[in-house]
Amino acid sequence: MITSRTKKQLLAFVFITLVGVSYVGARYARLDKLVYDSSYQVKAHFADSGGIFAGAEVTYRGVKIGQVSKLELTRDGVDVVLSIDKSHKKIPADTIALVGNKSAVGEQYVELDPKTDSAPWLKDDSSIPTADTRIPISTTEFLTNTDRLVNSVPQGSLRTVVDELGTAFAGTGEDLGRIIDSSNEFIRAADQNFDVTTALIRDSNTVLRTQSDKGSAIRSFAQDLALFSGVVADNDVSLRALIDNGSATANELRTFLERNQVDLGSLINNLVTTGEVVVKHLDGIRQILVLYPYEVAAGYTVAAKTGDHYNARFGLILNQDPGICSKGYDPAERRTPFDRDQTKQKPMDEDAHCAESAKKTNARGAQNAPRAATGYRAPIATYDLSTGKTAWNDQASSDHVVYDGGAAELFGEDTWQSLLLQPTM
Incomplete structure (x- = not known):
């Protein structure tokens, strides 16, 4: 006779068995679809199956999102029906479906590689055209191409290459080991500075884009530089003479400036005043230059x-x-x-x-x-012979103007210099 305790244990075992079978059936056998289908169907048109099979995984950016439910043979190829979980709704419709190999064994799967990140999205009964599908190269085609490559290489030349490579690397095991170790160090340093390298590449892109935008200006600069270089080459003799004689000319100019630095200072100071007067009367000077010829x-x-x-x-x-x-x-x-009447004058x-x-x-x-320019008034001066004083603009001044000796006594035979060096009034 079965005791109550045994009955409870059997009931618990049956319950656990049912739960386990249900989970395994829903998780791996997809028996849950018989009750509730939580996926939507997308049809991808392939020119060839590429080795894909029903039940193969469907991934999106490396993440599993569903599986291949079935394959349908058509007149133009094979339609692969993709069953995608409804939890993955935002998959761009503009995407590429490619059949790939998960390992060297050759287990195929379907990878969805989007060409954009924006809508429209894939939905139930959506389709991916043949132009956006890819399949791996077939084993037959791979072996055929490999055989053609091997047969295209002359055996004598191949034997020579192998012998030369053997001679080149003979006794270099330690050196090759150091190269590999150094390469590992280089890769490790590059990995540690990945952010810096990425920023450098990004900034170099900005520099290259600027150079591309300024391409016309750079070409113009190169042309002008070539023209300048040509002119310099054509005048090589003159430039050499200028360099040879430049030192003597500079010495003469320096001596001239040292001897006449006081007079030149006065001359330049007076030319400032003369220049101000000329600027105020540019209109009149321009008319003289036009009419005089x-x-x-x-x-x-x-x-x-x-x-x-x-x-x-x-x-x-x-x-x-x-x-x-x-x-x-x-x-x-x-x-x-003819009217000479004095009374009418x-x-x-x-x-x-x-x-x-x-x-x-x-x-x-x-x-x-x-x-003259607006607001300009020429200075007016009067001279009183009895007092020897001058008055500027109707204002009395105590300045005495002395003419005894004058420029003749100061400059002697160079009296003409007074025209340039005497203070202007």
């Missing part, structure tokens, strides 16, 4: 030599274009030259002038001359 050319037409005599030619053309300027003379009264109207713009009448006169 025309005046000189016209002078040759006025005075011409005929034989031993000079003739002066003068022509006058009267017209009313541009019109006569009358604005600015009102209320002036016309008086004929009037003082000269000094304010009368042509007030028309030069564009309308082409009037000449000081009012149309180029002016």
Whole structure:
């Protein structure tokens, strides 16, 4: 008779057995799909099976996400149905499915290698086209290519290479060992400085990109440098003469500066003031430089030599274009030259002038001359002969101007230097 204790033990054993069988069936035999399917199906179109089989693993970036449920033969190849767990939903649809070997034994699996990290994602009934599938090289093709490679090498040459390699490495075991040890040290140091090496490669990419962006400027610089080098080569004789004579020229210049350093200082100081005046009157100087060549050319037409005599030619053309300027003379009264009545004499109207713009009448006169810069006023000085004092801009000054001796006494025969070295007023 079975005791109650034995019954309890049998019931516990049956329960544990059922739990274990259920777990093993669900975990390895995938019997849980008979009750609840927690995966979605994706079909990959392969041109050839590549050795893949039903039940093979499906991985995504090295992580198992499902398995191959079945293979379907089609007219264009083989459709491999991938059963992917629903917990892996964000797998890009733009991905490559390739059949690989997990080991040298040749156990195949399907690896999903995404080409992007963004949507759309794979879902139930999605498909991967044949263009995005890869299979490993077949064993037959590998052996055929290896045989062709071996047969393409002449046996005599191969024997020579092997003999030479034997001669080259004979007795070098210790040296090869040191090379291998040093290589290990190098690899270990590179691994320890991996972050630094990565940063260096990243920064070098920035430098190379900058060089690529500046390619046109670098080519232009190289062309200009080549042109400069060509000019230097063409003037080699002149450059050699300049180098040979440069020392003597430098000595002459140094001697000149040492002898005239005081006078040159005064000259440069005065040229500063002269330059300021010239800058203020650039408009007038520009007009002189433009008109002076025309005046000189016209002078040759006025005075011409005929034989031993000079003739002066003068022509006058009267017209009313541009019109006569009358604005600015009102209320002036016309008086004929024949009116000699002294009782009618009037003082000269000094304010009368042509007030028309030069564009309308082409009037000449000081009012149309180029002016100095705005805000500039030339200094005005007056000299009193009785006191020997000068006054600047209507302000009295106690400065005495002495002319006794003057520049002649100071410079002697070089009196002309006073034009450059005397203080400007």
